[in-house]
Amino acid sequence: MKPLFAFMKKEIMETARTGKLVILVLLFALFGVMNPAIAKLTPWMMEMLSDSLAESGLSVANVQVDAMTSWGQFFKNIPIALIAFVLIFSDSFTKEYRSGTLLLALTKGLPRDKVVLAKTVLLFSLWTLGYGLCFSITYGYTAYFWDNGIAQHLFSAAVMWWLFGVWVISFLVLFSSLLQNNTSVILCTGGMVLLAYVLRVIPKSKTYSPALLMNVNSLLSGVEGTKVYGGAVLVAAVSAVIFVALSVLNMNKRQV
């Protein structure tokens, strides 16, 4: 366990000292503030635009905003935050291969599986931290302005989207263990999300595609219950574990 903790400590130090942690916190905090702010400003923006809208034949009536508008913004913006997260951490492994820093650590007797595990745990933790921060800020402001109670299954919906992020990160790890540069890692990770999205079109696979976890509007409005997501949650969780295990196998075979 000692090598694992030592490598994790190094990963934490790297995230903090290279400024990635600050960027992450600022990014997710900004999104967290933006969600209720946009909701709050919507009536004012509509009013500002009402004249030009009226000219094109649209009349703006009294715009009603509530907690649902704020959470609608949250789930609309979180994909952008996830993309930013993937971009920021896409070189977590590849940078080490390219620069040769991993070479010295491996020749010092660092077990290769610990490299994958330490980096995976850190990526999952950072995603949880960023996501949690964004959620908490949005929750706080939304509670201050409106009533969070009208959003049904709010916490379940949030967990669904968090799990989707974990699933995406697990194949970021998988591709990082296979490929040499971070551009390929980004492209393959994006390709996998797209594939999961396309698979949703096929009716039979719809309920099992992890991409379903992104679509939580019906859950929030109470149209559907959490049971609908059971298959997708299972597939996402199991495949994330499989992806990480495969990454360990790849890393063990990798010629550094």
Added chain:
Amino acid sequence: MEILTIENLKKNFGGKEVLRGLDLSVPEHSIFGFIGRNGVGKTTTMKAILGLLKPDSGQIHVCGEKVCFGQTRTNRHIGYLPDVPEFYTYMTSLEYLRFCGEISGMDKEDLATRSNELLELVGLGRERRRIKGFSRGMKQRLGIAQALLNRPKLLICDEPTSALDPVGRKEILDILLTAKEQTTILFSTHILSDVERICTEAAFLNDGKIAMRGTIEELRGMRPSDGFIIETEQKEDVGRLIKAFSDLKTGEHNTLTLHGGKERFFRIMQYVAENRIPIQRIERIEPTLETLFLEVTR
């Protein structure tokens, strides 16, 4: 006792046969020079010893234990210094050594004393900056410190001096000479003066195999000297000697170079004595590793 043995090591890269049945053994407490041109397979051999590359065939043993590709336990006996060592630049040298010690499972107290001792040895004891601001020479010295951290029985250095200026080179060679007391050193290079300065034994790698090996004296002795330099006192005597012996070649000042064995040399000496030509200096041309290297790699 042999600290490292390599038998019939073969490695292909995309159809190109880099190692074609390499055999090598390195005795304990030697500084072993592993000599070869760029791209001849020195780094490939070293990475195979470290279990970082999978050989196509052949066996490697370190301290009697077999090296396996991937997760090899033999690395606990080895310290490795790559040609251009790369570190986590956001750390200080002490933090980096602590990291290395922790991943190799060193005892906390031993790690603290050993780190300070090694940083003093390589002249980085007072350096508080992060590695980001280090020069190449400083990185190389830190590289040696990390390689020696867990008291390895075998220290592998891949061209440690090739990217350095003369001052940096001297520093590294001096540190390696000091380290000799603690460990066996396998030292790859194409700089032959470095080998002559510090190595006790050497092997020439050519065409994927060991072309020649032995102690430095043995290697020098493999090609007996056949040349002499003769320097006359008077400039006009140079012309007289050339007239008499057309195979002599003129050099700087009043020097003449001869290649052609002892008999030829004695004939010239006889002529010198008979004609009473004053001589300033006579020197035998010692065979260098360089001439041997050029011959082997031709």
